[in-house]
Amino acid sequence: MKSLSVFMKDLGAVFKNPKMRISMFAILFIPVLYSGLFLKAFWDPYGKMNELPVAVVNQDKGADYEGTKLTAGEDLVTELKKTDGFKWNFVSREQAEAGLADNTYYMAIVVPEDFSAKATTLLDADPQPAKIIYEPNEGYNFLAGQIGGTAVKDIKSKVSAKITEAYTSSVFDKITKIAGGLGEAGDGATKIADGATKLDDGALKLKDNLVVLTEGTGKLLDGVAPLTQGVSDLNNGAAALKTGSSTLAGGLQQLSAAHKQLQDGVTQSAAGSKQLNAGLQKTAAGTASLQAGTQSAVVGTEKLQTGTKAVVDGSAKLAAGLSSSAEGSAKLEAGLTASKDGSAKTAAGAKAVSDGLQALAKSNPQLAASPEVQKLVAASAAVAAGAAQLDQGQQQLLDGAAALNSGQEQLLQGANQLHSGSQQLDAGVGQLHEGAQKLYAGSTQLLDGQNQLAAGAGALENGGVKLAAGMKQFGAKLDEAAAGGVKLADGGKALEAGTTKLLAGAGKLGTGLSSVADGSKKLSDGAGQLKDGLDELKTGSGELASKLGDAASQTKSVNKTDGLVSMFAQPVQIEEVKVNKVPNYGTGFAPYFLSLGLFVGALICTIVIPMRDSEVIGASRFNRFMSRTLTFSMMSVLQALLAVLIVLYGLGLEVQNVPLFYAFSFITSLAFMWMIQAIVTWLDQPGRFVVILILIFQLTTSAGTFPLELIPNWMKIFNPLLPMTYSVKGFKAVISTGDFGSMWADAGTLGAYGVIFLALTFTYFMTRDRGNEAVLKSEQVLTV
Template sequence: MALPRSVTRARRRLTLPKPFAVVVLIALSLIPLIYAAALIWSNNDPVGNIGNVPAAIVNLDTGATVEESAGSSSQIQLGDDVVSALVDANGDSKEGFDWTITDADTAQAGLTHGEYLAVLTIPADFSANATSSATVEPTDAAAAQQGMLSITTNDATNYITGNMAQSLGSTLVRNLAETVSSTYLENVYLGFTTVHDSISDAADGAATLADGTTDLSTGASALADGASTLAVGAGKLSSGLSQISSATDALPTGLSSLNAGIGQAVTGATDLSTGLATLQSGTSSLADGADRALTGATQLSGGLSTLDAATPTLAAGAAQVASSLDQFVAGYDTMTDPQRAAALQQLDTAAHQVSDGAGTLNSSVAALDAGAEDLVGTASEGTGLSALAAGAADVRDGTRAASAGATSLAAGLGSLGTGFDGLTVKLTTLVSSINTAASSSGELATGAQTLESGASSAADGAHQVDDGAHTLSTGLADGVLEIPTYTDSQANQLSGVAAAPVALDAERENAVALYGAGLTPYFLSLGLWIGSLAVFFMRPALNTRLVGSRLPLWLVALRSYLPNALIAVVQATLAVLAVKFAVGIEIANLPGAFGIAILASLTFMAINQALIALLGAPGRFVGLLFVVLQLSAAGGTYPIQTAAPFFQTLHNYLPLTDAVQSFRTLIAGGTLGVGPWVWNLVVWAIGALVAIGIAAFVSRRRLNRSEILAAAPLPVAVPQVA
């Protein structure tokens, strides 16, 4: 049996989903997507957006002076380097947070009131301490300290910010440590260079000293050789001069003998002249002494022959004396004894005179010899005394006197020859001594030159030795001064500071002990919201009996809210107790935490009740959407400045944010006021109660309309059976 068409159509209407049900199904399907997308979007790149977090820089560094090398230094401003690494010349941040350069008081006030989430402080002695390992004296090694950067955060504002600030500070410290270590090592290596230069100077000085010692040794050797040669030359000169002195001492005696001989010769010649005069005057008696005259003439002829043979030798010896004296005078002028030179000059003149006289005597004797021969003549030719002898007997008496004079003359000329022989010997000795003295003077001059050269070399070597010794001493002294010495404790102190010249003092104001304590405000607020939302899965948002009564709407709304409010108080109290005693989270202001928890729970309960009262079942969906927006915009984990701009805009207007911020302050402590957030929660709660009243008004109108419709008969469709 086929069903009527109307029944079939009715069944079809019952199986087809209504449009609203489709919307609900779609919305429910989108809840995971909305949650995931919102939370991921808000936490997409918190580290990359850390540059939006407000922070302050306080640079108090006064700098430090670092010695680079001998006589030069440089000014180190590590504080400025830190600022330059974080902020550019225009004041825009380059690394890390959104930095603002300010003073210490402003920075602290901003940190306390949440205007700055971090404050980086560079102390006045930062550069001095950071470079102290390179600048401190070895005796003051204990004064070497680390340069300490201080970065301060406030856990009452945001816990994660402290971790981010510490990470940023650690990176900054590492970079600064590399810079400072580079400066330290540079100074160490420059110190090695200075030591190298000093030792190099010392080496140069040592080389100069060695060269000077060599020159000094050479000069000393040359000086010794020159002194030896000079001594030998001086000895020879002294011997030659002694011989000259002896020769010149004997010269007057020889000249006296020569003079006596010449005197005798003159006397004999005078006597001869007298005898000849007597002979001439006595020619009248020639006949009587002819025999005797012949005999005397014969003897005279023989003596004169002998004299004639001797006089050329005398003339030659005298000429030789003159020549020797010329040589002596020529060489003796170079000597330093003017008196001896004058005496020898006189001797030279006398020798020339002797030479001339001897030559004249030689000529006269030759003529006398010829005359004597003619005087003697020959008996056969009837010439001379030979011819006269026969008849000049009377001349014999006169020739006796002539014979006596000739004898005296011969004796005088003999003495003259003897004197000239002695003079020749003396002059020969004198010439030899002069030659020896001349040779010795040459050796003496050579020795003196050698001595002078050796002395000059010795003096130069001595100067080089002195300069080299001073350079060596100075270089070694400078090198020693440049090489520091450390005790074990000093070395440990300096090595520790040099290894970590910069350190970070990460200070957390109102610090919480654990990571969980930092996230407790976020999770506690979320738990209160979920707890309030869960209530309305079990309870209605409005009391239908109260809505249908004639009570004022505000009283209907309030009485509908009060049971839920009681649940909210219980939820808040239990949550705080669990956090404090079960989980063990330290809460700085426990009464305040109870108060804020109750206020937040009451507010969240009112908001969720208002949404469900106004929208019915879809209100739960809106509540879920609302909580995900609040979670994304509350800044419960990372600072809100790291979230997307959309969530930053919502941050200050949502109640969950006020609960999170309040719990942070009350758990961590501090003076960050919770008053504004309390008022925001109160405003939200009042608004939600007003919305509940509106929902009661709408529900009452719906209820009244339903009652009117229920009073009228409803058409009933009777199925028709075919």
């Protein structure tokens, strides 16, 4: 009871001190700040992924595949617009690069222009994989880049499935065509089998007929000799007939040729006189037209002279006006240059005034608080901004004036060239007018001569026509005689050539008949072999027709459906079965941050609350031990209680068992508190440094964030030695897995830590002699 009395007096002294009361109240919320704020910040980051800005650039131009337009890039954009995985920004390549440079976007996803084209090369000899360019802005936020990498892999999987569906659909279409082709091939093979049967029958008949042919060729060979002698006599008579008919035909042809030359001369003369008469009449008509045209040309050239003079005068005035305009634009450019220099100085001066007023206001707080000075600073800033905009506008005007002056100088050069050309055109038009006048006079004289010549040509035409008619009648009779002589000669030649060939053919006939006799025998032997081969063809073609029919039936059984195409595109799907499901990041990190918050809260308590002394003068060692232990234990329980209330009801943490969650939190908090109390009680200020070192090792080895297997091997040694290892495991069991056996084992380990260090604290109080009350009082560390 006395120990409890000492504790109550020490507690009352704490509450009487306002500073101590505020400090202890603040300490109670240290675990809440760690566990509550950290868990709130990371509670469910994936639930707000739709607020993470990501640039999407679609440069894909599409491609044709098997007669279908493949637009994989547009399909990807459409799919992304349906999802809310990120805050998608569909921009151009330039906008994406600018956004990454100024940290507007955390990452960029670029679909190249050949994305669809490369996707169609799967069946090519050198297929090219389609690529999606992923550009994370890791310098801005590394974790965002890692999250985006996972999302891009999911996007890749979906796009690959879409492309594979297109390939699969095409393949099944081809299988359908193959099925039809196999059916047709089966029908054709059936026809082949039928034909082979007929061929087999024909081969048998061929063999029989070739035996008859062999016998007939022997008899024909015996009758060829008398035929050969008769053909020889006929050939000699045909040679004599050929010589006589050739001589007669030659004479008639010479006479016909001479008459044709005479007739052609007469005909040409008559035709020439006719053409001469027609040409002279056309020439007279053309000369009359020429006379009328030259008269019109004289009038037109006079008008053209008047127009060219006006062009010369106008081009001169245009050149003079453009010269004046060019001088004016040059002066305008010079004036704007001077104005630009003035506006630049004005902008610089206005900025200097604004910067000076702002510096003056910062250096004198009272002056800065004056409303008039604030208005003056704002006005000077506005003037500086306006002067800068004026300077930019002057620069734009100066650039425009320079461009205007350059353009007008080019126009002036063109106007001078136009004036020079119009002068040359005026001189040429004058020469054209003089030539037109001379042409009109000559055409008049030409028309008179043409009329006289046309009258003589008409008389010449009439005489030539009569002479040509007589020559034509004589030539016709002579041609008939010559034609008959030629035919006679040709007939003699043909007869002589025919008998020669007939004689040669008779010889060849004898030789050929001998060859036919030998060949017919060989054919008879080959026909037997053909019969055997056709028997095999008949058997094989029947089997081929049967197999092709079976293949066509099996191929037709493959029916293309959307489900089958999807199965080929994605034959494997992942069915996720979560063991001990954790709904969000906050739940997963709760064991780590609760342990961290309770440990840090216990450490902060040792800074505010006295570790060894009591407000009760003369209190025994045991009473002081009990008072300090009860104080720290009370603070520990209150810290744990506040942390549990915040995470359960403030953040909505779901646990497997609420009472066990309370109990394990109290055990963990007391174990941490008694451990830290012992270390700081024994070592004082260096003890707090030791506790911080222990905290650092626990943060890296407790497996609260990354798995234990991922840390360096030398750090793994500390994992089973430190208490936060067991607090993290126990919290995981009571929050997520429901393995309460493991939780009680971890609670026992933490309890052992707490009891051992509490015994060390007890040892310190019972073995150290604090001296008299004066010394005791002087060592109290709780002051103002």
